[in-house]
Amino acid sequence: xxxxxxxxxxxxxxxxxxxxxxxxxxxxxxxxxxxxxxxxxxxxxxxxxxxxxxxxxxxxxxxxxxxxxxxxxxxxxxxxxxxxxxxxxxxxxxxxxxxxxxxxxxxxxxxxxxxxxxxxxxxxxxxxxxxxxxxxxxxxxxxxxxxxxxxxxxxxxxxxxxxxxxxxxxxxxxxxxxxxxxxxxxxxxxxxxxxxxxxxxxxxxxxxxxxxxxxxxxxxxxxxxxxxxxxxxxxxxxxxxxxxxxxxxxxxxxxxxxxxxxxxxxxxxxxxxxxxxxxxxxxxxxxxxxxxxxxxxxxxxxxxxxxxxxxxxxxxxxxxxxxxxxxxxxxxxxxxxxxxxxxxxxxxxxxxxxxxxxxxxxxxxxxxxxxxxxxxxxxxxxxxxxxxxxxxxxxxxxxxx
Numbered sequence: 001x002x003x004x005x006x007x008x009x010x011x012x013x014x015x016x017x018x019x020x021x022x023x024x025x026x027x028x029x030x031x032x033x034x035x036x037x038x039x040x041x042x043x044x045x046x047x048x049x050x051x052x053x054x055x056x057x058x059x060x061x062x063x064x065x066x067x068x069x070x071x072x073x074x075x076x077x078x079x080x081x082x083x084x085x086x087x088x089x090x091x092x093x094x095x096x097x098x099x100x101x102x103x104x105x106x107x108x109x110x111x112x113x114x115x116x117x118x119x120x121x122x123x124x125x126x127x128x129x130x131x132x133x134x135x136x137x138x139x140x141x142x143x144x145x146x147x148x149x150x151x152x153x154x155x156x157x158x159x160x161x162x163x164x165x166x167x168x169x170x171x172x173x174x175x176x177x178x179x180x181x182x183x184x185x186x187x188x189x190x191x192x193x194x195x196x197x198x199x200x201x202x203x204x205x206x207x208x209x210x211x212x213x214x215x216x217x218x219x220x221x222x223x224x225x226x227x228x229x230x231x232x233x234x235x236x237x238x239x240x241x242x243x244x245x246x247x248x249x250x251x252x253x254x255x256x257x258x259x260x261x262x263x264x265x266x267x268x269x270x271x272x273x274x275x276x277x278x279x280x281x282x283x284x285x286x287x288x289x290x291x292x293x294x295x296x297x298x299x300x301x302x303x304x305x306x307x308x309x310x311x312x313x314x315x316x317x318x319x320x321x322x323x324x325x326x327x328x329x330x331x332x333x334x335x336x337x338x339x340x341x342x343x344x345x346x347x348x349x350x351x352x353x354x355x356x357x358x359x360x361x362x363x364x365x366x367x368x369x370x371x372x373x374x375x376x377x378x379x380x381x382x383x384x385x386x387x388x389x390x391x392x393x394x395x396x397x398x399x400x401x
Contacts, residue, residue: 011316011327015334018312021303022338028193029341035192035246043155047131049079049147050124050212054116055138059092061253062138066099069136074147076100080125083138084116113205114227117219130212137206139253141169149248150209157243160211161235163191163201165244169251171350175261176254181350182306183252188345190300191244200242200293202300203232207250214240226271233279236294269305276301313338 051069055062062083069081081101085093086108096103106119117135124130132154136142153162165187168180190202205228222230235242255261279298286294304312313335320328 007323007327011320014312014316015330017304018309019334021306021309022334022341024299024303025189025306025345026337026341028189028197029344030193031196032188032193032345034196040149040152040156040245040247043152045151045155046075046078047151047154048129049074049132049134049150049209050128050130051079051081051134051136051147052084052117052120053081053136053138053140054084054086054113054120055088056086056111056113056116057088058138059089062088062092063095065136065138065140066096066101068141068143069146070099070101071144072142072147073144074151079134079147080128080130082120082124084120086111086116112225112227114219114222114225114230117227118222121216121219133210133212133215135206135208135210136250137252139169140166140206141251143249146248146250149245153243153245153248154209157241157245159241159243160214161203161240161242162209163204163242163244164207164209164248164250165191165246166204166207166250166252168254170254170256173256174354175258176256177350177354179254179261179264181346183254184347184350185342185345187246188347189341192246193345194296195244199296200236201244203228203235203242206252207248224271224274225267226275229271229275232297233275236291236297237282239291239293241293265305265307269307272301272305309338 053062053065053069062085066081066083072079081099082104083096083101084104084106085096086106088096088105093103093105102123102125104119104123106116108115132150134147134150150162150164153164166183168176168183171177171180186202186204191204192201194201210231218231218234219227221234224230232242255264276298279301282294283298285291286298313331316331317328317335320331
């Protein structure tokens with residue numbers, strides 16, 4: 001096989017997988033232009049909520065988050081708050097203890113959000129009955145009407161899981177602005193676009209509400225740091241629809257530094273890969289039983305992460321013309337289509353005077369992000385191999401002294 005055949009095979013294989021991702025994104029970007037939930041009627045029923053806020057070394061923001069949820073217009077007798085303060089400063093814990101909340105202070109050897117949620121469910125206020133669980137991050141801030149809106153949406157949705165609209169709280173650095181743009185694109189494609197076509201929305205990691213009994217029985221089965229993906233997979237296997245409400249806002253702190261931004265993307269890509277490996281076996285049965293939500297979710301996890309996709313497109317578009325010009329044309333078309341899809345999915349409020357500079361900076365951030373994805377993937381693999389090795393050591397019989 002000569003050089004040209006090898007080049008053709010690599011080129012068309014790469015374009016096939018990138019093309020599938022481009023088509024998928026374009027379809028749901030167009031669908032996102034049509035909103036399904038315009039107004040949510042006021043519910044006569046008032047559900048009882050338990051709000052859980054896992055906090056890991058987030059002393060600067062957790063107090064503000066707790067204050068915002070305490071300032072709700074929703075009757076205070078109808079909701080309780082648990083803050084899981086993991087490795088927070090003593091001063092922060094002293095301040096949190098003064099609030100009318102349940103403060104838990106575990107000291108995990110290896111911290112994770114899943115462990116904090118499990119710990120919270122094991123230490124619920126006694127003799128309390130709840131209808132739903134609301135999950136917020138320690139850097140989230142909500143409006144005074146948040147729980148009122150959640151209550152109305154939960155009743156209207158008639159399902160066991162809903163996702164709210166997570167919006168940027170800050171856009172003060174280039175990394176924060178890019179983070180805000182990427183998150184709103186996710187909201188458009190994987191949430192608003194999906195529910196418009198009758199498919200489940202993707203879970204975001206915070207700003208979610210679950211049926212209490214469902215969450216209580218399933219959170220204990222979480223084993224990895226990607227607890228949101230594990231819960232999402234459980235919901236899909238049980239054919240539980242995840243609804244999305246664009247008008248219920250949760251304001252999220254955006255990362256301010258490029259290194260943190262890239263590391264975050266690398267961790268998400270690694271989590272997506274591990275979730276796919278754990279769930280790909282369910283695809284044949286999902287197809288046979290016409291479980292469209294589950295099929296879509298597995299296909300979604302099979303798509304090339306957009307950071308990697310943009311890196312491949314950038315590389316092929318730049319270097320192929322120096323080898324064979326005609327091979328590059330399809331990559332230019334794919335790049336134009338994906339940029340069009342992203343423009344459709346980007347809200348108008350994010351297109352400001354700094355948009356051009358951020359747009360030009362994005363390719364460099366993307367290329368550096370590819371390095372981080374490889375590094376994080378390697379770290380994740382080493383962590384898993386170490387855990388397996390320790391498990392094997394424990395299974396070996398000890399020699400008698």
